[in-house]
Amino acid sequence: MALARLGKCCRSLVRESSKSVFCSVVQPGWIEGCVGAKRHLLSEDVIKLQNFQKRKLAVAHLVTGYKGNYIELFSEKMQKNELILRDELKLLLHLCQSTDDMMIARDAIYRYHAENRNLAHGEFKFGPLFMRLCYELGLEDLAAATLIDQNMRGFFNDATSFNIAIDMLFTKGSYERALEVLRTMRSQGVQFNKDTITLAIGTCYKLNTTESYRICTTLIEDRQTKGHVIPRHAYCFAVALALRHNDIEKAQSLYSQIMSIDSRLCLNLKVLLLAMSGAVTDAVSILSAAMLPKSPPFVKKPEFSQEVVDLLRLRREGGPHMKKVEQVVTLLEQSDQVTQLTLDDMLCRTPTGKRKPIMEERRISRRTLKPIQSTLLSE
Secondary structure, X not given: OHHHHHHHHHHHHHHOHHHOOOOOOOOOOHHHHOOOOOOOOOOHHHHOHHHHHHHHHHHHHHHOOOOOOHHHHHHHHHHOOOOOOHHHHHHHHHXXXXXXXXXXXXXXXXXXXXXXXXXXXXOOOHHHHHHHHHHHHOOHHHHHHHHHOHHHOOOOOOHXXXXXXXXXXXXXXXXXXXXXXXXXXXXXXXXXXXXXXXXHHHHHHHHOOHHHHHHHHHHHHHHHHOOOOXXXXXXXXXXXXXXXXXXXXXXXXXXXXOOOOOOHHHHHHHHHHHHHHOOHHHHHHHHHHOOOOOOOOOOOOOOEEHHHHHHHHHHOOOOOOHHHHHHHHHHHHHOOOEEOOOHHHHHOOOOOOOOOOHHHHOOEOOOOOOEOOOHHHHO
């Protein structure tokens, strides 16, 4: 009864978190064995960890001073085999702060799912909430084990839950485990979205095996057949993986399907692709066109990875274009257009996410949180 009363008090706060009072508060051998950076492939727009932590802070503030520890009371309720209500579980997941708390939360979602297996959970999805908790506390093994467990089939019925778990596993270098989660996602009929495809092909790239290359090409061909959009980042992973397997023809085919190739990553992949295919003259032309000696200082110049230009040098060593390659690379180095970032660093980057329009950001005062009265905005 006490839990129910407290859950009712916190219900609106958990549901309407946006209104919380606390919301202001390479070397040439890279193809054979580069491991590289271990970074997230999902942006904050997808993971939404910051918003989740603000909600947790607001809920913790609201229950401060309440007699008894909510998590202990919840544990006692479970021991008595009492029915778990939706809002009680929601509140529990917003109060977890440790691994011990998460063990209780895990048991709670197992019980809740068993009790409500044949009932719709409503619009609220517990899966992403549980995954964000695992993400916050660094419990990727717990996240994966819970997703894969057949007893929880149907509880995680959204792509976001799987994507967050795969991103955690990718970051920790657990690529085989990430692939296992992907297989579970497919077997349970959860639709892959664009983030899933990027994570899946990125995982295949990191595994760099014959089997992972087969999975990568099958995924892309399946998406293309069904007319689904494939993100540029996913294509870049696929091109790099094809080059790792010395499949130049496939790499060229994949690269030709990238709609926008104006990024630093695409430019480096293009030079690498040309170097490996023997089109050194074309590669040199790209490097030469990137030199902008008279451009204003605020204009960002194209950058090339040291490992990419080193591979180009290696391929032309003793060849007819060796002198020209050296001249162009030297000029790029002098103009600070050669970076120590590896191709792997560029591939395994954390996306910045969507940017809000400048005018939209400035409609609210950062100091008073009230609308800005502006003649310019009113016109």
